[in-house]
Amino acid sequence: xxxxxxxxxxxxxKTGQSMTLLCAQDMNHEYMYWYRQDPGMGxxxxxYSVGEGTTAKGEVPDGYNVSRLKKQNFLLGLESAAPSxxxxxxxxxxxxxxxxxxxxxxxxxxGTRLTVT
Amino acid sequence: GNSVTQMxxxxxxxxxxxxxxNCTYTATGYPSLFWYVxxxxxxxQLLLKATKADDKGSNKGFEATYRKETTSFHLEKxxxxxxxxxxxxxxxxxxxxxxxxxxxxxxxxxxxx
Numbered sequence: 206x207x208x209x210x211x212x213x214x215x216x217x218x219k220t221g222q223s224m225t226l227l228c229a230q231d232m233n234h235e236y237m238y239w240y241r242q243d244p245g246m247g248x249x250x251x252x253y254s255v256g257e258g259t260t261a262k263g264e265v266p267d268g269y270n271v272s273r274l275k276k277q278n279f280l281l282g283l284e285s286a287a288p289s290x291x292x293x294x295x296x297x298x299x300x301x302x303x304x305x306x307x308x309x310x311x312x313x314x315x316g317t318r319l320t321v322t
Numbered sequence: 323g324n325s326v327t328q329m330x331x332x333x334x335x336x337x338x339x340x341x342x343x344n345c346t347y348t349a350t351g352y353p354s355l356f357w358y359v360x361x362x363x364x365x366x367q368l369l370l371k372a373t374k375a376d377d378k379g380s381n382k383g384f385e386a387t388y389r390k391e392t393t394s395f396h397l398e399k400x401x402x403x404x405x406x407x408x409x410x411x412x413x414x415x416x417x418x419x420x421x422x423x424x425x426x427x428x429x430x431x432x433x434x435x
Contacts, residue, residue, distance in 0.1 A: 209365075236421060247411065247427040248366075255421055263422075295365055309415075310356060311423060313365035 207231055209314035211296050217320045218286045226281040226317050228296030235301035237279040238263075238311065239271060241292040248295070254279055255301070286321045293318050324349045324416040328426035331409075335402055336434050343397040343429050345386075345412035354415040355379075355388055355395040356423070361408045369397075369410070407433045 212227045228237065239251040250263030254273040268290060270282045279298075283290060297311040329344040347353065354373045358366040370379030375390035384399045397410060412426040 238422075245427075248425045250422060253421060261421075297366075310368045310371060311366075313367065315365045 209296055209298055209312050211294075211314040211317050213317060214315070215318050217322065218283075219322055220287060222286050223282070223284050224286065224319075225283075226294055226296075226319075228279045228281070228298075228314060229277055230279075230296075230298040230312070231277065232298060232300075232312065233276070234298035234312070235276075236299040236311075237273065238297040238299075239269070239279065239281045240295045240297065241265065242295060242316075243292050251281065251294075286319075288321045291319060291321045324353065324414060324418075324424045326412050326414055326424050326426040328410075328412050328429050331428075331430040332432050333429060334432045334434065337404055338401045339433075341397070341399040341402045341406075341431070343410055343412075343431070345395045345397065345426060347393050347395065347412075347414050347424075349393075349414055349416050349424075351417040352390070353417060355386070356413045356415070357384070357386055357395070357397050358411040358413060359408045360411065360428070366411060402431075402433050404433045404435050407431055 209230045238253045240248045249265045252271040254260045257276040260271045272280045294317045296314040299311045300309050325348045327346050356371045357369040359369045360366045370381040372379040372388035378387045386395050386397045409428045409430045411428045413423040
């Protein structure tokens with residue numbers, strides 16, 4: 206049971222280049238998330254998905270696109286990278302439902318460190 | 323709307339000291355509350371959680387009690403170790419938002435031997 210995995214671990218891009226980050230989970234979770242983490246700013250939600258074939262915008266969606274074609278995978282795309290997108294990107298997943306208290310806990314991948322020059 | 327406020331860091335302590343990291347929240351109803359920990363170079367992992375008022379979550383010597391009257395979920399440990407050095411995040415899941423966690427900014431903890 207690998208949990209949540211992310212590919213690649215590190216990447217350096219030049220301004221204007223594109224790339225796709227891959228997140229995979231083997232826990233059969235319905236919900237998946239993409240966050241970015243910048244120094245002193247905690248976690249900010251980029252996009253999320255509540256099931257296969259669905260996606261929704263989070264707090265900071267501009268400049269990113271996502272797809273959830275298979276339940277176990279959640280892809281994050283940067284069409285034209287900018288230096289402001291230099292960050293550490295985390296994927297997370299969560300089982301659906303939560304009863305009266307809301308969401309169940311999220312499980313995180315190890316992160317992708319992206320530098321845009 | 324829902325929000326989480328954590329004490330600013332870094333918090334620097336000596337080994338075996340008592341730790342408190344404050345977390346207060348704003349939310350309607352009875353949210354679920356979480357503490358996550360991020361060790362250097364790693365992703366976040368759940369440390370403990372509480373889903374209703376007066377619940378106490380505990381794990382690895384850490385504890386936090388869900389206080390509805392003070393809207394708080396402070397993290398405590400009686401005797402910290404160097405290996406506890408990490409960033410700690412408080413988060414809540416609101417009853418009106420089953421899809422998202424609301425995150426605090428994180429508190430960096432440094433333990434000196």
